[in-house]
Amino acid sequence: MGKCLSCCQSNQAGSVPEKHLKHQESSRTVEFSGASVPSNNCGGSQILRSSNRELSAPVVSSNGEMHISTSSKSTLGFAEKLMFHPRIPPIRSGSTDKKRSSHSGRDYSESKIHALFDQYKDSQEDAILSEGIERLCQDLDVKPEEFRVLVLAWKFGAEQMCCFTHEEFVIGCKALHVDSIQGIRSKFPEMLAEVQNPEKFKDLYRFTYRFGLEVGQRILPAEMAIQLWKLIFSIKEPSILKRWLVFLEKHPNIRxxxxxxxxxxxxxxxxxxxxxxxxxxxEAWPSLFDDFVEFENDQTNQNVLQNKEIEELE
Known part of the structure; x- marks a missing residue:
């Protein structure tokens, strides 16, 4: 009792025994299961640091200090209540999220696209040929000679008429994000709106020439060109188109x-x-345009002469 009082008196005088200093310096934190618990300064209690030893219940000394003794055989007791759960690592938004987002962003099934292709493919070729194209158009509620079918062929990147290869069909459906007849049909308004853009229409127009060529051809036959001009301009017809087509039909030498x-x-x-x-x-126009303009001027002059003749007769 006197020893404890002397310790208190010496603490008040500012001289702290060396053993208490060492005890305080070593009594900062206690580690439980790899996690350190900071010391609690309220009431002057301190928790000893122990990495491999078990802790017993705290003991209050006569001078008011709280100590936790260590023993390899003692149980945790009160210190058991101070246990902290291991820190749960934060959820990382990494590759897993990217995989989920990319998967959820795919609104078509590649296996369904292949199955759809198989419904129309030719029995001898790995492609949809004339008969299959007709059945496909029937299911799409369009006619093979419609402008919408031409636009669909353009979106599929078809190399020739009346034929969709397996690769063209799959790539085209993926580009449109569709895997069914209903899906393709629903895309027609979007495709028609797209070709209203002058640059897109220009690309479609140039595609149409290649689309009309047969294998090995480099020059488009005049009869096929006339049909394709009627088709490509079926939505928006130039004012001179009909006169141009009449000119071609009246000159069979243009092959x-x-x-x-x-x-x-x-x-x-x-x-x-x-x-x-x-x-x-x-200007550097093709010579065929010069012939057309000359033909049109002759037609105009003939019309003027005929009108004059009619007026004179009246």
């Missing part, structure tokens, strides 16, 4: 349309006026 002539005709329809008054024969 084929070169690629350059086909491509330049789109520019031609946009450059000349309804009466061809804006046509400049000094």
């Amino acid at each position: 084929g349309i070169p690629r350059d002539t086909w491509n330049m005709f789109l520019n031609f329809t946009e450059s000349v006026g309804d009466d061809l008054s804006c046509y400049d024969d000094t």
